[in-house]
Amino acid sequence: MRAAGLLHRGLSPRAVVAPPADLRARIWDGPCRVTSMAGEPPKYWLLGAHGGAGVSTLARLLPGAADCRRRWPVPAPGETPFVVLVARETVSELAAADALLRQHHAGLAGDSSIVGLVTVAARPGRTPTVIRRDLSLYSALVWRWWRISWHEHLIQQPLPARLRDDDSRSESDSVPADIARVGREVLAVIADLAGDIEVAGTKAIDIDAIDTEQAGTTEPGTEEGRA
Numbered sequence: 001m002r003a004a005g006l007l008h009r010g011l012s013p014r015a016v017v018a019p020p021a022d023l024r025a026r027i028w029d030g031p032c033r034v035t036s037m038a039g040e041p042p043k044y045w046l047l048g049a050h051g052g053a054g055v056s057t058l059a060r061l062l063p064g065a066a067d068c069r070r071r072w073p074v075p076a077p078g079e080t081p082f083v084v085l086v087a088r089e090t091v092s093e094l095a096a097a098d099a100l101l102r103q104h105h106a107g108l109a110g111d112s113s114i115v116g117l118v119t120v121a122a123r124p125g126r127t128p129t130v131i132r133r134d135l136s137l138y139s140a141l142v143w144r145w146w147r148i149s150w151h152e153h154l155i156q157q158p159l160p161a162r163l164r165d166d167d168s169r170s171e172s173d174s175v176p177a178d179i180a181r182v183g184r185e186v187l188a189v190i191a192d193l194a195g196d197i198e199v200a201g202t203k204a205i206d207i208d209a210i211d212t213e214q215a216g217t218t219e220p221g222t223e224e225g226r227a
Contacts, residue, residue: 016102016141017102017106018106018108019099019102023096023099024099024103024109025047025049025070025103026070026071027071027072027073027109027110028072028073028074032045032068032071032073032075032079034066034067034068034069036059036063036064036065040064041079042064042065042066042080043065043187044064044065044080044082044115045067045082045083045084046062046066046083046084046086047070047071047072047083047085048067048070048086048087049085049086049093049099050087050088050096050097051070052093053086053087053088054086055086057154058120058148058179061175061180062179062183063187064183064187065183065186068083072104072109072110081111081113082112082113082115082193083114084114084116084117085097085101085117085142086118086119086120087118087120088120089120089121089127089135090122090131091131093122094138095138097117097119097138101114101142102141113193115144115186115190116143116186116189117144117146118145118146118147118182119135119139119146120147121147121149121150122150123150124150125150135147144185146186148179151176
């Protein structure tokens, strides 16, 4: 399935009701002090909406990503403000993602900037109707939404090594195609946003100024946007 990154028309993030305090993620009280798998400062954070979302796996496979350990980054000076929320496609775990998105929209998640939502299949096969419904509902709270299919080999075998920039192998030799595509598209979005924000944290991003028209994306809930 292709990335679906369009904000639903008619829904204002400012109108979203904040979740109860016990459903919110905590905020780091200082630098995250976490590096990417390459040992470098991350270009963006992966925030798991719940335990078992697949963040540790994705942090291994996505270039420039790092796990912010289920807390919102401040962000501290010198840290990237960009966050990608990650959740499994189950009713309760998508609801957890919904709560964190509402927390962010309510201004209760620090000064981080959400790049989008990544949802990870919870099982092989067709996506149940109730999950498609929830995906359509909750993805309306983000500018961009990506889905990752079920990959049995990532559970049964050691994780593949992420490709280096100078690696002559193709992505298909190492990283599943849909995960590799998410990595490329997230970095492309961040590169676009970098013109509006200084990663050092000296300039805040205007979320209303982001162009929501992404070429090659589909609306959440459309036929092309289903598993």
